[in-house]
Amino acid sequence: MIPRIYIPGDSGALALGAEKVAKAIEKELADRGIEAKIVRNGSRGAYFLEPMVEVATADKGRVAYGPVKPSDVKGLFDSGFLTGGHHKRWLGAPDKIPFLAKQTRLTFARCGVINPLSLDHYKAHGGLKGLQNAVALTPADIVKQVTESGLRGRGGAGFPTGIKWKTVLDTTADRKYIVCNADEGDSGTFADRMIMEGDPFVLIEGMTIAGIATGATKGFIYIRSEYPHAVATMQKAVEAARKAGVLGVNVLGSPNAFDMEVRVGAGAYVCGEETSLLDSLEGKRGQVRAKPPLPAHKGLFGKPTVINNVISLASVPVIMDKGAAFYKDFGMGRSRGTIPIQIAGNVKYPGLYEAAFGMTLGEIVDEIGGGTATGRPVKAVQVGGPLGAYFPRTLFDTPFDYEAFAAKDGLIGHAGIVVFDDSADMLKQARFAMEFCSIESCGKCTPCRIGSTRGVEVLDRLAQNIEPEKQIALVTDLCNTMKFGSLCALGGFTPYPVMSALNHFPDDFRPTPVAEAAE
Numbered sequence: 287m288i289p290r291i292y293i294p295g296d297s298g299a300l301a302l303g304a305e306k307v308a309k310a311i312e313k314e315l316a317d318r319g320i321e322a323k324i325v326r327n328g329s330r331g332a333y334f335l336e337p338m339v340e341v342a343t344a345d346k347g348r349v350a351y352g353p354v355k356p357s358d359v360k361g362l363f364d365s366g367f368l369t370g371g372h373h374k375r376w377l378g379a380p381d382k383i384p385f386l387a388k389q390t391r392l393t394f395a396r397c398g399v400i401n402p403l404s405l406d407h408y409k410a411h412g413g414l415k416g417l418q419n420a421v422a423l424t425p426a427d428i429v430k431q432v433t434e435s436g437l438r439g440r441g442g443a444g445f446p447t448g449i450k451w452k453t454v455l456d457t458t459a460d461r462k463y464i465v466c467n468a469d470e471g472d473s474g475t476f477a478d479r480m481i482m483e484g485d486p487f488v489l490i491e492g493m494t495i496a497g498i499a500t501g502a503t504k505g506f507i508y509i510r511s512e513y514p515h516a517v518a519t520m521q522k523a524v525e526a527a528r529k530a531g532v533l534g535v536n537v538l539g540s541p542n543a544f545d546m547e548v549r550v551g552a553g554a555y556v557c558g559e560e561t562s563l564l565d566s567l568e569g570k571r572g573q574v575r576a577k578p579p580l581p582a583h584k585g586l587f588g589k590p591t592v593i594n595n596v597i598s599l600a601s602v603p604v605i606m607d608k609g610a611a612f613y614k615d616f617g618m619g620r621s622r623g624t625i626p627i628q629i630a631g632n633v634k635y636p637g638l639y640e641a642a643f644g645m646t647l648g649e650i651v652d653e654i655g656g657g658t659a660t661g662r663p664v665k666a667v668q669v670g671g672p673l674g675a676y677f678p679r680t681l682f683d684t685p686f687d688y689e690a691f692a693a694k695d696g697l698i699g700h701a702g703i704v705v706f707d708d709s710a711d712m713l714k715q716a717r718f719a720m721e722f723c724s725i726e727s728c729g730k731c732t733p734c735r736i737g738s739t740r741g742v743e744v745l746d747r748l749a750q751n752i753e754p755e756k757q758i759a760l761v762t763d764l765c766n767t768m769k770f771g772s773l774c775a776l777g778g779f780t781p782y783p784v785m786s787a788l789n790h791f792p793d794d795f796r797p798t799p800v801a802e803a804a805e
């Protein structure tokens with residue numbers, strides 16, 4: 287058997303030096319005259335172990351090593367790593383590594399396991415079963431399954447996916463569209479990128495099912511311009527799917543037609559907002575549209591459109607394969623299934639952790655994430671991207687659940703969490719949130735366009751200790767206006783990071799008076 291070596295080629299692993307490791311392994315193989323097959327897989331998401339190289343052995347299955355540096359490569363060969371030999375970077379079977387072993391991988395089951403661009407590999411690991419089941423059903427039955435699974439949008443708002451699909455199914459039109467939102471602008475998030483680079487066919491399968499379920503024959507994947515590797519992988523995967531008859535006029539030989547194209551985003555955070563994204567796809571400047579009409583009634587080019595996040599769509603194949611009840615069995619309350627939590631920032635074990643809803647924030651940060659990378663105490667965790675609230679330790683008992691977070695004035699968003707240690711200055715973080723909003727505002731409505739700029743000024747005065755009580759009252763009032771008066775969640779949710787920082791860390795908002803500090 288020719289040895290098979292898996293070296294991740296996804297952006298995260300590449301940023302950590304995977305390409306240099308691949309080159310070093312290729313050279314070592316050539317120098318030693320060993321024949322081996324190198325597979326560039328996606329990452330399994332344990333980024334603290336990347337570049338994580340795996341070898342498929344005859345007797346021990348896959349054996350992992352990491353984090354591998356180019357300087358380790360000679361030693362790895364000397365230690366017999368092609369047959370799973372021991373070395374200081376030896377990790378053993380990848381699915382026994384605690385960070386990976388404890389996960390419930392439904393959506394990311396194949397990510398890091400297969401060759402992302404091999405349709406055969408995809409099928410050998412359960413791929414296309416969901417689509418095969420879907421082509422045998424009526425659109426209404428597919429929508430029913432998705433509704434019953436309890437799947438909610440993973441892009442941020444948590445809207446029930448089945449209800450959105452039903453609206454499009456029930457709207458009569460000569461053309462309908464499926465748009466995949468892969469703009470992934472939230473800080474600390476990388477789930478969309480990871481799956482597009484590690485298992486692109488699962489997204490294609492999910493979008494195709496969405497098309498058949500709603501009567502849409504055309505899909506677009508709108509990927510942020512900062513993701514060139516994801517763009518390239520998706521483009522190749524779409525071509526391969528077309529060639530194999532997964533896409534085209536007869537999806538898997540059925541009478542259903544569906545095809546899709548990859549489009550590259552415009553580099554604006556607001557283009558992740560669904561209506562801005564549609565404007566951008568239509569070739570216009572990305573600006574938020576007033577609702578109604580909903581995109582499900584009048585979306586892309588005025589036609590009924592399903593717009594869903596990458597993870598929402600990529601979760602559909604497992605639902606259609608294993609059934610709504612199987613998926614719904616995971617989770618808590620109205621948050622059903624699994625969620626890929628992205629742990630980032632100042633944290634010891636950064637990575638993607640897919641688990642059923644319901645783990646507490648404390649478990650995620652302290653146990654899975656291992657606390658801070660600096661070893662200092664955790665001060666705050668921002669959950670849900672730049673519009674998410676900062677949670678202090680006292681809220682670490684909050685379960686990862688849409689309603690539980692909302693009850694504490696927070697949000698799950700796209701499930702990115704960014705950890706901060708006790709050196710973080712929460713007044714600066716609040717200012718950052720306002721500044722971010724002022725830079726990224728599409729300018730359509732006043733509370734956001736003007737309010738965010740005034741907010742930065744007020745927080746600057748507070749930092750200079752100019753009439754602090756007055757500034758705190760002013761910023762609170764301003765946040766109220768933005769929250770209730772903004773057209774979309776960019777202006778409407780910026781108050782969450784600002785007010786959570788102010789409410790949970792009031793000491794940071796009362797800078798020491800200059801005279802006192804000098805004493």
Ligand SMILES: Cc1cc2nc3c(=O)[nH]c(=O)nc-3n(C[C@H](O)[C@H](O)[C@H](O)COP(=O)(O)O)c2cc1C
Nearest residue numbers: 439440441467469470471558559560594595598775
């Ligand atoms: C300012 C702003 C930025 C957003 N960025 C994204 C994004 O990058 N990706 C995403 O999927 N949803 C994003 N959303 C949410 C989308 O508007 C929309 O709710 C989502 O694409 C719907 O898909 P889902 O139901 O599958 O979550 C953003 C919303 C706002 C207000």
Ligand code: SF4
Nearest residue numbers: 728730731734774777
């Ligand atoms: S809240 Fe901000 S981003 Fe949203 S529509 Fe208004 S100006 Fe545009």
